[in-house]
Amino acid sequence: MARSKARKNAFYAQSGGVTAVINASACGVIETARKHKDRIGKVYAGRNGIIGALTEDLIDTSKESARDIAALRHTPAGAFGSCRYKLKSLEENRREYERLIEVFEAHNIGYFFYNGGGDSADTCLKVSQLSKKMGYPIQAIHVPKTVDNDLPITDNCPGFGSVAKYIAIATREASFDVASMAKTSTKIFVLEVMGRHAGWIAAAGGMAANEECDLPIVILFPEVPFDREKFLAAVDQKVAEYGYCSVVVSEGVRDENGKFLADQGLRDAFGHAQLGGVAPVIAQMIRDNLGHKYHWAVADYLQRAARHIASKTDVNQAYAMGKAAVEFALAGKNSVMPTIVRTSNRPYRWKVGEAPLSRVANREKMMPKGFISRDGFGITKRCRDYLAPLMAGEDYPPYGKDGLPKYVCLKNVPVPKKLPDFELK
Amino acid sequence: MARSKARKNAFYAQSGGVTAVINASACGVIETARKHKDRIGKVYAGRNGIIGALTEDLIDTSKESARDIAALRHTPAGAFGSCRYKLKSLEENRREYERLIEVFEAHNIGYFFYNGGGDSADTCLKVSQLSKKMGYPIQAIHVPKTVDNDLPITDNCPGFGSVAKYIAIATREASFDVASMAKTSTKIFVLEVMGRHAGWIAAAGGMAANEECDLPIVILFPEVPFDREKFLAAVDQKVAEYGYCSVVVSEGVRDENGKFLADQGLRDAFGHAQLGGVAPVIAQMIRDNLGHKYHWAVADYLQRAARHIASKTDVNQAYAMGKAAVEFALAGKNSVMPTIVRTSNRPYRWKVGEAPLSRVANREKMMPKGFISRDGFGITKRCRDYLAPLMAGEDYPPYGKDGLPKYVCLKNVPVPKKLPDFELK
Numbered sequence: 001m002a003r004s005k006a007r008k009n010a011f012y013a014q015s016g017g018v019t020a021v022i023n024a025s026a027c028g029v030i031e032t033a034r035k036h037k038d039r040i041g042k043v044y045a046g047r048n049g050i051i052g053a054l055t056e057d058l059i060d061t062s063k064e065s066a067r068d069i070a071a072l073r074h075t076p077a078g079a080f081g082s083c084r085y086k087l088k089s090l091e092e093n094r095r096e097y098e099r100l101i102e103v104f105e106a107h108n109i110g111y112f113f114y115n116g117g118g119d120s121a122d123t124c125l126k127v128s129q130l131s132k133k134m135g136y137p138i139q140a141i142h143v144p145k146t147v148d149n150d151l152p153i154t155d156n157c158p159g160f161g162s163v164a165k166y167i168a169i170a171t172r173e174a175s176f177d178v179a180s181m182a183k184t185s186t187k188i189f190v191l192e193v194m195g196r197h198a199g200w201i202a203a204a205g206g207m208a209a210n211e212e213c214d215l216p217i218v219i220l221f222p223e224v225p226f227d228r229e230k231f232l233a234a235v236d237q238k239v240a241e242y243g244y245c246s247v248v249v250s251e252g253v254r255d256e257n258g259k260f261l262a263d264q265g266l267r268d269a270f271g272h273a274q275l276g277g278v279a280p281v282i283a284q285m286i287r288d289n290l291g292h293k294y295h296w297a298v299a300d301y302l303q304r305a306a307r308h309i310a311s312k313t314d315v316n317q318a319y320a321m322g323k324a325a326v327e328f329a330l331a332g333k334n335s336v337m338p339t340i341v342r343t344s345n346r347p348y349r350w351k352v353g354e355a356p357l358s359r360v361a362n363r364e365k366m367m368p369k370g371f372i373s374r375d376g377f378g379i380t381k382r383c384r385d386y387l388a389p390l391m392a393g394e395d396y397p398p399y400g401k402d403g404l405p406k407y408v409c410l411k412n413v414p415v416p417k418k419l420p421d422f423e424l425k
Numbered sequence: 426m427a428r429s430k431a432r433k434n435a436f437y438a439q440s441g442g443v444t445a446v447i448n449a450s451a452c453g454v455i456e457t458a459r460k461h462k463d464r465i466g467k468v469y470a471g472r473n474g475i476i477g478a479l480t481e482d483l484i485d486t487s488k489e490s491a492r493d494i495a496a497l498r499h500t501p502a503g504a505f506g507s508c509r510y511k512l513k514s515l516e517e518n519r520r521e522y523e524r525l526i527e528v529f530e531a532h533n534i535g536y537f538f539y540n541g542g543g544d545s546a547d548t549c550l551k552v553s554q555l556s557k558k559m560g561y562p563i564q565a566i567h568v569p570k571t572v573d574n575d576l577p578i579t580d581n582c583p584g585f586g587s588v589a590k591y592i593a594i595a596t597r598e599a600s601f602d603v604a605s606m607a608k609t610s611t612k613i614f615v616l617e618v619m620g621r622h623a624g625w626i627a628a629a630g631g632m633a634a635n636e637e638c639d640l641p642i643v644i645l646f647p648e649v650p651f652d653r654e655k656f657l658a659a660v661d662q663k664v665a666e667y668g669y670c671s672v673v674v675s676e677g678v679r680d681e682n683g684k685f686l687a688d689q690g691l692r693d694a695f696g697h698a699q700l701g702g703v704a705p706v707i708a709q710m711i712r713d714n715l716g717h718k719y720h721w722a723v724a725d726y727l728q729r730a731a732r733h734i735a736s737k738t739d740v741n742q743a744y745a746m747g748k749a750a751v752e753f754a755l756a757g758k759n760s761v762m763p764t765i766v767r768t769s770n771r772p773y774r775w776k777v778g779e780a781p782l783s784r785v786a787n788r789e790k791m792m793p794k795g796f797i798s799r800d801g802f803g804i805t806k807r808c809r810d811y812l813a814p815l816m817a818g819e820d821y822p823p824y825g826k827d828g829l830p831k832y833v834c835l836k837n838v839p840v841p842k843k844l845p846d847f848e849l850k
Contacts, residue, residue, distance in 0.1 A: 177501065
């Protein structure tokens with residue numbers, strides 16, 4: 001055990017909204033670290049993200065079998081628990097940073113891998129500065145993840161490709177359904193999708209239709225201020241041409257005054273605020289103005305947890321980002337994030353790149369204007385060329401005899417605590 | 426062509442809400458008929474169900490390639506269009522029956538295959554009586570289909586197994602998601618599922634949890650009058666034990682007075698009726714009383730159109746029902762429906778049975794009491810043993826390079842009309 005002092009343990013945690021493939025990144029981190037036992041000791045996972053570090057609630061991933069770690073690759077959501085918790089600045093809450101150092105020191109942690117989106121990159125950036133600002137030697141690497149696809153620099157974000165695939169398939173399947181029903185019943189189907197600020201996920205709904213499969217789809221992007229008359233005219237035209245219409249609406253669509261459409265001032269008998277999403281609002285608007293019978297769906301968590309129909313590209317990239325993060329750490333890097341660099345569209349090729357965290361944290365990437373069609377209700381060929389390879393390929397989980405996918409539940413054995421309790425503010 | 430007068434053409438149509446596998450039944454009908462060209466001439470599909478027969482809007486399926494007909498097996502929804510249209514009784518609308526006979530005679534139709542649920546079985550029964558009551562020789566066979574699984578006699582209905590699989594998987598995946606988020610954010614996930622009268626689909630949500638995969642799930646069945654206090658206590662207990670809870674709620678759940686829970690008297694600023702489903706009502710009730718943050722989803726058409734994750738058992742049975750219907754016709758039968766007879770649970774074995782339409786039409790099969798757990802919020806082992814084989818196996822469609830399933834769109838070439846127009850009442 002002479003080398004055990006030289007080698008450091010690693011901390012890994014998941015942050016923010018989870019995805020169908022964030023555990024594939026965890027799998028990449030842990031499997032790669034296990035291949036470098038001479039340099040990296042144990043991988044301790046934070047239970048519920050950075051909260052696990054602050055409260056010294058660590059999980060000893062070395063207690064998990066190779067088989068269970070491998071199964072993370074096909075298991076959705078966050079196996080160690082996630083959190084919505086943003087570190088304050090060093091000036092605002094120095095005590096938190098001191099605590100992090102105490103925990104890292106107590107458990108000989110020299111590598112910090114944080115798996116999340118823009119807010120999490122900010123947390124990771126702050127931790128990466130512990131070396132310089134507080135003299136504790138740590139290498140902090142951010143592992144990108146977000147269904148919203150809104151991180152800068154990287155061509156795309158792990159988690160997005162699978163949601164895009166799910167939404168495109170759901171839109172195609174539901175459109176086939178409403179097409180069957182349109183003659184005597186439902187003529188309008190409205191699907192509400194995630195994406196409060198950026199329309200990447202809504203755009204994926206447009207992939208349901210193409211030259212081989214002609215379906216009438218109207219998309220409402222958060223980037224395009226809602227124009228009621230233009231929208232109703234677009235739907236009316238589709239119904240006239242096809243006999244039915246599907247609408248894919250982003251939860252974040254707003255009117256010209258920036259007010260969320262979902263906020264319709266609905267009240268129940270007790271004066272409680274409205275409960276619905278934007279899908280029923282849009283559906284009812286069509287009914288009231290054009291008179292068509294409708295159905296609507298809100299996919300919510302189903303879309304981001306749908307590991308059963310994850311994109312193979314996405315799973316591979318999520319794993320690769322976790323692997324690259326460990327390799328970056330072994331190469332002595334700090335305060336960086338591996339990225340996905342697209343090198344070719346046809347055939348699709350990509351490689352791992354690198355971005356400094358200071359350029360990633362707290363920045364959102366919107367849809368380019370050239371991705372939305374001129375009428376504001378569809379996607380362009382450029383958008384299709386961008387999306388298609390991210391949704392390509394299937395990566396099915398194994399199934400049991402009951403017809404259900406076999407997702408792993410880890411043992412999540414806690415690391416014995418060495419420090420007094422710490423209270424979160 | 427000496428034999429062409431002896432052999433009769435067949436009429437096939439799809440009716441009611443469509444499913445992920447109703448086209449697999451169409452595939453079974455058409456492929457089997459094509460193997461018996463000495464007895465059955467062409468298969469004419471009704472465009473939009475029985476309406477296609479009444480308006481002489483027939484589709485010549487012989488214009489479709491063997492490959493496209495085979496692709497129906499993996500294509501969701503109704504390839505020929507469906508309808509919600511119930512024939513009145515002979516006494517009430519004799520003109521409709523006379524018209525049917527005119528169309529059948531004009532196109533030499535001697536076989537009538539109708540693919541639908543309880544209402545459609547009634548239409549099929551009425552057509553089957555044309556021979557006796559009006560002297561037109563026709564053999565009418567009903568092909569069972571309904572996601573609601575509420576047809577009598579048959580052990581289960583094609584269409585149900587795939588919805589059950591979808592809902593069980595969605596519940597498992599979303600439960601993994603909310604488990605990850607529960608520490609600092611969402612603790613409650615509510616999924617609204619179909620089933621206005623019978624809780625078969627809601628029951629499938631219970632399959633998400635089992636001995637290997639322990640998840641907190643509370644089910645609200647339409648068969649169990651909603652008890653607010655008991656429900657909140659059940660959710661509270663799950664959150665106390667697991668830190669989170671998933672609720673699967675049937676759209677048809679009612680309070681003790683028989684009033685739909687979804688009907689909360691919500692009004693917008695203009696006094697329009699509420700827009701939401703029952704999921705947001707349940708979610709808000711939990712928030713108001715237990716204080717937990719929630720997410721909710723309404724699966725709607727996504728659940729019944731989800732061919733991408735159809736059950737293999739279901740696809741096989743849907744095809745087999747279509748095939749058996751043609752074989753019944755060739756055997757000279759009339760006014761019957763092929764059924765699924767379960768002969769063994771472990772291993773699961775089934776065979777094709779037969780039921781007279783008079784015993785099928787307009788009857789609903791509810792969940793047996795022994796399938797719902799004593800507290801009213803879960804399923805029993807007997808229910809699990811019933812459901813598991815129906816959800817078993819995957820039957821993936823082929824995918825394109827864009828990551829989307831390749832569903833077929835038929836040419837649907839119309840048969841030239843021979844009769845004057847007919848106006849539907």
